[in-house]
Amino acid sequence: xxxxxxxxxxxxxxxxxxxxxxxxxxxxxxxxxxxxxxxxxxxxxxxxxxxxxxxxxxxxxxxxxxxxxxxxxxxxxxxxxxxxxxxxxxxxxxxxxxxxxxxxxxxxxxxxxxxxxxxxxxxxxxxxxxxxxxxxxxxxxxxxxxxxxxxxxxxxxxxxxxxxxxxxxxxxxxxxxxxxxxxxxxxxxxxxxxxxxxxxxxxxxxxxxxxxxxxxxxxxxxxxxxxxxxxxxxxxxxxxxxxxxxxxxxxxxxxxxxxxxxxxxxxxxxxxxxxxxxxxxxxxxxxxxxxxxxxxxxxxxxxxxxxxxxxxxxxxxxxxxxxxxxxxxxx
Amino acid sequence: xxxxxxxxxxxxxxxxxxxxxxxxxxxxxxxxxxxxxxxxxxxxxxxxxxxxxxxxxxxxxxxxxxxxxxxxxxxxxxxxxxxxxxxxxxxxxxxxxxxxxxxxxxxxxxxxxxxxxxxxxxxxxxxxxxxxxxxxxxxxxxxxxxxxxxxxxxxxxxxxxxxxxxxxxxxxxxxxxxxxxxxxxxxxxxxxxxxxxxxxxxxxxxxxxxxxxxxxxxxxxxxxxxxxxxxxxxxxxxxxxxxxxxxxxxxxxxxxxxxxxxxxxxxxxxxxxxxx
Numbered sequence: 001x002x003x004x005x006x007x008x009x010x011x012x013x014x015x016x017x018x019x020x021x022x023x024x025x026x027x028x029x030x031x032x033x034x035x036x037x038x039x040x041x042x043x044x045x046x047x048x049x050x051x052x053x054x055x056x057x058x059x060x061x062x063x064x065x066x067x068x069x070x071x072x073x074x075x076x077x078x079x080x081x082x083x084x085x086x087x088x089x090x091x092x093x094x095x096x097x098x099x100x101x102x103x104x105x106x107x108x109x110x111x112x113x114x115x116x117x118x119x120x121x122x123x124x125x126x127x128x129x130x131x132x133x134x135x136x137x138x139x140x141x142x143x144x145x146x147x148x149x150x151x152x153x154x155x156x157x158x159x160x161x162x163x164x165x166x167x168x169x170x171x172x173x174x175x176x177x178x179x180x181x182x183x184x185x186x187x188x189x190x191x192x193x194x195x196x197x198x199x200x201x202x203x204x205x206x207x208x209x210x211x212x213x214x215x216x217x218x219x220x221x222x223x224x225x226x227x228x229x230x231x232x233x234x235x236x237x238x239x240x241x242x243x244x245x246x247x248x249x250x251x252x253x254x255x256x257x258x259x260x261x262x263x264x265x266x267x268x269x270x271x272x273x274x275x276x277x278x279x280x281x282x283x284x285x286x287x288x289x290x291x292x293x294x295x296x297x298x299x300x301x302x303x304x305x306x307x308x309x310x311x312x313x314x315x316x317x318x319x320x321x322x323x324x325x326x327x328x329x330x331x
Numbered sequence: 332x333x334x335x336x337x338x339x340x341x342x343x344x345x346x347x348x349x350x351x352x353x354x355x356x357x358x359x360x361x362x363x364x365x366x367x368x369x370x371x372x373x374x375x376x377x378x379x380x381x382x383x384x385x386x387x388x389x390x391x392x393x394x395x396x397x398x399x400x401x402x403x404x405x406x407x408x409x410x411x412x413x414x415x416x417x418x419x420x421x422x423x424x425x426x427x428x429x430x431x432x433x434x435x436x437x438x439x440x441x442x443x444x445x446x447x448x449x450x451x452x453x454x455x456x457x458x459x460x461x462x463x464x465x466x467x468x469x470x471x472x473x474x475x476x477x478x479x480x481x482x483x484x485x486x487x488x489x490x491x492x493x494x495x496x497x498x499x500x501x502x503x504x505x506x507x508x509x510x511x512x513x514x515x516x517x518x519x520x521x522x523x524x525x526x527x528x529x530x531x532x533x534x535x536x537x538x539x540x541x542x543x544x545x546x547x548x549x550x551x552x553x554x555x556x557x558x559x560x561x562x563x564x565x566x567x568x569x570x571x572x573x574x575x576x577x578x579x580x581x582x583x584x585x586x587x588x589x590x591x592x593x594x595x596x597x598x599x600x601x602x603x604x605x606x607x
Contacts, residue, residue: 091424114427124419127350128343139339140426184427 042067042188042219043088047096050083050243057083059243060096065188070210070220072234074227074254080243081223082121085190088221089113101187114141117181119191123165123173130168130176131161134183141184148183155179155209171202178209189213191222195229207232227258264303266294266310267319279313280306295323336428337436344440348406349447357402358448362455368394369456391456392552395479396545400486401511403445407490408507410441411601412497434598438491445483449476474555478586482548485589492593495601514545537569541582544589551582 043065050058058080065071073081086092090105090112098105105112128136130152138148152158155175160168168176174194181189191210195203203226210233214220224230230237230251237254239247249257268276273289277296280287285306286297296306307317348354368391411434414420423433453476460472490507497503525531525539540546550570574581 086421089425091421110427110429113425116425118422118425120418120422120425122418124414124417124422126343126419127347132343132346136339136343137426140336140423140428142333142335142427 040066040068042069042101043221044099045084045088045097048084048087048098049095050080050087050092051095057243058087058094061240061243061245063238063245063248065219065221067187067219068214068217069235070214070222070233072230072237073221073223073240074225074230074234074237075240076225079240081240082192083243084240085118085192085221085223088190089116089118114184115187117184117186117189119174119177119181119189119194121193121196123177123180125164125166125173128165129161130157130163130165133165133176134161134180137180138183143184147185151179151182152176154182169202170197171199171205174198174202174206175209178206182213188219188221191220193223193225195224195226203229227254231255260299262298263323264296264298264306265321265323266296266307266317267292268294268310268315268317272315276310276313276315279315280309283309285309332429332431332435336432337439340423340428340433340436341439341443344410344437345443345447346440348441348444353409354406354444354448357406358451361398361402361448362452364394364398365391365452365456366459369459391475392549395475395482396549397515399449399479399483400514400545402448403483403486404490404493404507404511405504406441406445407487408493408497408503409500410437410491411494412503413500415498415604416500430602431598434495434594434601438488438594441491442484442487445487446480449480449483453479475552478548478552478555481583481586481590482544485544485586488590488593488597492597492600495597496604498604514543534569534573537573540570541585544586547582547585551579551586554579554582 041064043063045064046062048058048061049056061080061084063071073084075081083092087094087098088100088105090109094106100112101115103112103115126133131149134148134152135145138145149158149161152161155178157172157175157179160172160176165173165176174197178189178194181191189210194210195206198206207229210220210222214233220233222229222233231254234251234254237247237249237251238245239249239254247253247257266276268289270292273292273294275289276294277287277289280294280296285301286299288295294310298306303320303322307320310317411420414423420433424430453472457472489510490503493503493506493510497506531539540550570578
């Protein structure tokens with residue numbers, strides 16, 4: 001199996017960094033299910049509430065995830081995304097109803113976790129080698145060491161088994177994390193900000209692997225605050241703010257929402273940004289400026305209109321860029 | 332409880348412990364002290380090696396009373412809480428394992444590492460003694476190793492108990508060190524001072540002695556090796572009068588209680604302490 005994965009279908013050796021082979025099911029389109037449990041529902045959550053003392057981390061969250069779906073929990077840091085994942089794993093006590101494959105994480109925690117592959121934001125780095133770590137996780141999941149080795153090979157780190165986990169780069173560590181999650185053949189992956197500590201290449205690699213798994217039929221629930229990641233992977237997006245689910249969006253709706261809430265960052269002469277923002281404010285734009293950067297909230301307005309308005313007011317716009325992630329989920 | 336999972340967690344804990352720099356530092360200091368102590372003790376022997384192990388055992392007792400509780404308490408106290416703090420416990424609990432398997436497995440792993448450290452220290456001491464020609468009372472040395480292991484496990488359990496509810500490693504270590512000081516200083520000096528000031532009766536003295544696992548260890552070490560408990564003062568004399576032949580089983584049971592009792596209590600707290 002390992003040899004097969006390292007070679008192209010035509011038998012030639014696969015090059016380092018080359019994308020993994022696509023399975024036969026590559027063209028299968030996962031069925032998208034939005035709110036409302038059906039017979040294909042894999043995760044059903046109703047009125048999930050989690051409190052830590054007097055603060056409410058998750059407030060009556062209700063959603064469903066269908067088999068083979070990829071669902072993003074999207075929102076700013078502290079919105080409650082991780083807490084939702086912890087409740088699904090059964091490692092946080094909660095109020096409300098949660099079912100994973102018909103099982104309650106609170107009651108049947110071990111059985112639920114047997115179905116879940118978990119990828120944390122940051123993999124713990126014990127004093128173990130990659131090989132030891134994989135065998136350890138395989139033992140915990142009652143899977144074979146051969147399975148563990150196969151997963152490492154699948155993720156392209158089969159040749160790193162003697163390397164210390166702590167010595168891996170961020171990208172390689174996240175690959176390892178995903179390989180560990182896949183040991184034991186889980187039917188759902190839970191990923192907590194999987195790309196948060198990765199560079200652009202690492203992010204793209206990881207998201208490609210996840211897309212591949214999704215095409216194979218894997219159900220995926222992941223938290224993220226990166227719009228690009230969400231758009232690349234999710235079938236639908238649960239926007240969370242302050243522990244409450246504000247919206248359940250399709251990627252198209254999500255994109256529209258982002259565009260409607262995008263910010264235009266304009267570079268003007270040093271120290272003239274506050275003055276430029278004031279000028280834009282008088283013209284009806286929502287803008288703020290500091291130093292040489294003016295940040296303008298775009299609510300569908302063409303970018304040229306803002307730039308033109310500033311130019312007519314006597315400001316030199318030296319450069320500009322778009323900030324799409326400015327929307328934090330608040331509708 | 333799944334035995335394979337417990338063994339996996341214990342093995343990983345022991346392996347991680349044996350590679351931990353603090354653990355290695357402890358081990359190095361322990362081995363160095365025990366070997367140096369054995370060397371110095373035996374250097375003063377007139378007849379080459381005669382009763383070398385017995386002399387060394389008696390001398391090592393005080394070193395063990397100081398070091399072993401410190402090692403056991405601090406290693407136990409860091410065990411769960413440090414992983415809770417750096418979220419590696421989160422990752423472990425996210426696997427298909429139960430809280431009982433995690434709790435037992437991690438304790439067994441830590442226990443293995445601590446016992447390995449003790450055996451390493453005593454082993455090197457034995458080598459030094461043999462190289463110097465020490466020959467007699469090997470059994471005496473063996474008894475000291477066994478009793479010290481029991482004490483170490485008791486202190487590890489107590490430290491583990493602290494770790495089961497503490498939220499910060501620093502807090503857990505603070506509590507562990509306070510308990511260590513209480514056992515070492517307040518226990519001994521406190522009992523002596525109270526006996527003088529309050530004119531305590533031997534029975535009360537004995538009770539106060541028996542609640543301190545270090546004093547129990549001391550009593551046991553002296554009694555088991557057929558020495559006279561009278562050297563330990565009125566409490567020792569009263570202990571023989573009070574318990575007679577049952578003294579050793581009673582003392583052993585008390586030491587075993589320090590191993591066994593903190594674990595179920597700690598487990599209950601561990602289950603209730605929510606991961607964040």
